[in-house]
Amino acid sequence: MTAIRGAVSEPRAAALSLSGVTKAFEGLRAVDGVDLTVAPGERRAIIGPNGAGKTTLFSLISGEQPPTAGRITLFGRDVTRLAPHRRAALGLARTYQITNLFPCLTALENCLLAVQALKPVKLHLHRALDRYPDLFARARAVLEAVGLQDKEGEAVRNLSHGEQRQLEIALALSGTPKLLLLDEPTAGLSPAESHLMTALLKKLDPAITLLVIEHDMDVAFQLTDRITVLHYGKVLADGLAHEVKANPLVQEIYLGKLETSRRKRSKP
Numbered sequence: 001m002t003a004i005r006g007a008v009s010e011p012r013a014a015a016l017s018l019s020g021v022t023k024a025f026e027g028l029r030a031v032d033g034v035d036l037t038v039a040p041g042e043r044r045a046i047i048g049p050n051g052a053g054k055t056t057l058f059s060l061i062s063g064e065q066p067p068t069a070g071r072i073t074l075f076g077r078d079v080t081r082l083a084p085h086r087r088a089a090l091g092l093a094r095t096y097q098i099t100n101l102f103p104c105l106t107a108l109e110n111c112l113l114a115v116q117a118l119k120p121v122k123l124h125l126h127r128a129l130d131r132y133p134d135l136f137a138r139a140r141a142v143l144e145a146v147g148l149q150d151k152e153g154e155a156v157r158n159l160s161h162g163e164q165r166q167l168e169i170a171l172a173l174s175g176t177p178k179l180l181l182l183d184e185p186t187a188g189l190s191p192a193e194s195h196l197m198t199a200l201l202k203k204l205d206p207a208i209t210l211l212v213i214e215h216d217m218d219v220a221f222q223l224t225d226r227i228t229v230l231h232y233g234k235v236l237a238d239g240l241a242h243e244v245k246a247n248p249l250v251q252e253i254y255l256g257k258l259e260t261s262r263r264k265r266s267k268p
């Protein structure tokens with residue numbers, strides 16, 4: 001049984017709550033007064049054109065960048081000034097828009113490092129890693145959760161781009177997160193790889209609260225119940241998928257975006 005510390009007075013605390021969250025880079029307000037509440041177990045997509053502030057918003061939530069203003073709570077606890085590793089200890093994990101793996105290590109070694117980094121296990125230099133069966137069991141479990149159990153001995157640089165993105169999800173799962181932030185998990189994937197990734201994400205433990213930045217509207221609609229649209233750092237729309245889809249402003253900016261990305265993709 002896991003009890004959330006401090007949850008006695010707030011048993012239904014939101015998994016994540018942002019209030020007036022702002023990030024200014026000199027003159028530019030990349031994130032501009034964002035209010036957002038995500039319920040435990042909810043699956044939420046964040047969409048919006050390039051430069052809308054989506055990745056910056058994730059960096060504020062994970063603590064990699066401090067907000068200029070506003071308040072962030074995780075499971076009812078104010079984390080606005082908390083260091084990233086302290087937020088991770090509260091159950092937060094994220095993946096990045098750009099691949100962030102050790103290319104010369106194997107898939108299993110990447111997972112072992114991630115598992116070990118989050119567990120208070122003291123490694124002894126002169127003891128072989130296989131003397132730590134719990135670490136191996138956890139590393140293999142996360143590889144299996146993303147369908148990479150047959151690739152554990154493969155060096156990352158030999159994995160396909162799609163498999164590398166799957167491995168990133170495995171790393172994020174290493175610490176048994178309660179809130180998982182995924183930054184464009186299908187970016188750069190072929191339609192078949194994207195389909196596989198979507199299926200994999202749909203099968204994640206439903207207890208994990210999921211926030212996904214996703215450019216592909218179809219993927220966003222398949223994965224999540226609610227969509228938040230960011231535009232110039234502000235929340236332009238927020239609601240159930242069909243409501244957001246019907247919003248004329250969203251159609252205008254988002255269809256414009258899709259046209260741009262189609263043009264980019266069609267370049268040789």
Ligand SMILES: Nc1ncnc2c1ncn2[C@@H]1O[C@H](COP(=O)(O)OP(=O)(O)OP(=O)(O)O)[C@@H](O)[C@H]1O
Pocket residue numbers: 025028030048049050051052053054055056057097
């Ligand atoms: N460290 C930084 N310093 C200055 N400006 C920044 C910094 N990080 C982001 N920005 C600017 O903030 C704005 C939002 O960037 P961000 O990367 O959050 O957008 P995004 O919605 O993730 O875009 P994309 O869809 O292209 O990934 C952009 O104009 C970007 O150039």
Ligand SMILES: [Mg+2]
Pocket residue numbers: 054055056097
């Ligand atoms: Mg981004």
